[in-house]
Amino acid sequence: MRLHFHGAARTVTGSMHLLEVNGSKLLLDCGLFQGPRQETYARNRNFPFDPRAIDAVILSHAHIDHSGNLPHLVKHGFKGPIYATPATAHLTDLMLRDAGHIQEADARFINKKRTERGEDWIEPLYTEEDAAQVKPYLRAVSYDAAFEPVPGVSASLVDAGHILGSAAVVLDLQEKGKKTRLWYSGDIGRPNLPLLRDPVLPDTADVLLMECTYGDRLQPDPQWAYQQLREVIKTTAQRGGKIIIPAFAVGRTQELVYDLHRMMRAGEAPRLPVYVDSPLAVNASEIFRLHPECFDAETLAFMRQSRHPALDFEQLTYIHSVEESKSLNERKSPMVIIAASGMAETGRILHHLRNNIADARNTILIVSWQAPHTLGRRLVEGERVVKIFGEIYERRAQVVIINGFSAHAGQDQLVAYALRLKDKAREIILVHGEPEPAKILRKLLIQKGLEPVYYPDLHQSMEI
Numbered sequence: 001m002r003l004h005f006h007g008a009a010r011t012v013t014g015s016m017h018l019l020e021v022n023g024s025k026l027l028l029d030c031g032l033f034q035g036p037r038q039e040t041y042a043r044n045r046n047f048p049f050d051p052r053a054i055d056a057v058i059l060s061h062a063h064i065d066h067s068g069n070l071p072h073l074v075k076h077g078f079k080g081p082i083y084a085t086p087a088t089a090h091l092t093d094l095m096l097r098d099a100g101h102i103q104e105a106d107a108r109f110i111n112k113k114r115t116e117r118g119e120d121w122i123e124p125l126y127t128e129e130d131a132a133q134v135k136p137y138l139r140a141v142s143y144d145a146a147f148e149p150v151p152g153v154s155a156s157l158v159d160a161g162h163i164l165g166s167a168a169v170v171l172d173l174q175e176k177g178k179k180t181r182l183w184y185s186g187d188i189g190r191p192n193l194p195l196l197r198d199p200v201l202p203d204t205a206d207v208l209l210m211e212c213t214y215g216d217r218l219q220p221d222p223q224w225a226y227q228q229l230r231e232v233i234k235t236t237a238q239r240g241g242k243i244i245i246p247a248f249a250v251g252r253t254q255e256l257v258y259d260l261h262r263m264m265r266a267g268e269a270p271r272l273p274v275y276v277d278s279p280l281a282v283n284a285s286e287i288f289r290l291h292p293e294c295f296d297a298e299t300l301a302f303m304r305q306s307r308h309p310a311l312d313f314e315q316l317t318y319i320h321s322v323e324e325s326k327s328l329n330e331r332k333s334p335m336v337i338i339a340a341s342g343m344a345e346t347g348r349i350l351h352h353l354r355n356n357i358a359d360a361r362n363t364i365l366i367v368s369w370q371a372p373h374t375l376g377r378r379l380v381e382g383e384r385v386v387k388i389f390g391e392i393y394e395r396r397a398q399v400v401i402i403n404g405f406s407a408h409a410g411q412d413q414l415v416a417y418a419l420r421l422k423d424k425a426r427e428i429i430l431v432h433g434e435p436e437p438a439k440i441l442r443k444l445l446i447q448k449g450l451e452p453v454y455y456p457d458l459h460q461s462m463e464i
Contacts, residue, residue: 060186087165161189212433215441225404241361
């Protein structure tokens, strides 16, 4: 049994882990890498293996950094099943099509500018038509149901509490008489977050393949994040500005809308119009209605009253057309605009940023981790001059960062997750984290008596 780390190794994005067992090749996630443009283009276009040789894929969840390179995998010859929970299968098809559409639209916009400058055109990473080819390979598997993705492997998916349908992958492997349980955490959620159930913690495993995104810090209490959001709404509205929020269309958008609903209904913040400007978020929110198996008790109670806290909101408008989206930039009154993408790299958020970034009355609100070299990271780092669609803009808008909305477990929760396997797991492997958080978490886990703890390089492989 051999495990290869072809993505999210010494970084957070591009999840892709290849397991070889009994002569079969099983891929855990197939995500897009997000980073410097040139490196992003090269890494996402070129697989370090032959896609035709992959027998099956198991998806932990639908976020693009875990699912977004499936269109390339299929386009280059993969013909096997892609296993996921029903909600993840539903969301993945939607999100991949949206990603293809956005890449085509961004390429058209950029190529118009490049033509004016006499530069060569760029090609989208993949098209909406490419993305649509993935759907026939998706196989929905319910939580806790056993299935056999390849010979000699019994698998099940348990709730990870991260986004709708997210799962940890539990693999019971048997090869040449040797039995091994591999527990792949995917992205680990946080307990007591709104909407979704808490993550299931591991019970027993020989090998733990675990994310470490926030291995260096505790996550602020969700109530603190709620209070910070309320203050941003109040202060920006008082100076007559707009609140522009880059947000992932699945998970973060619904959580933000839920909190805005709560505070405005309670009179804790001004009743501003709230616009969700992402076709994906509009459609994803409808998918939320279809999967009550993912919700916590509080959300189910709301739904029994024929309401949904993430969708039913008097001030809320979901934007569908490009014309509606453009019209928001013509309005000067205070409002909240939530748009994808979460790292401000593609999609309608770029248009809202370029139209609002130079106005000091406005606030750009960052509510999620930002990958290195993305526009979102440059805003977090306080850069005053940024490029959007290849053009220079001076940032006068205030940038506010609220980390408490993260759907990733913090350091204490990661430690608690791993400690469930103390004296059970023979090795722990850290992925989905930058070097400094991984270094801090690794040291802490070893101090707690959990060792060995590995932090593999990109394309490294190891026997398990």
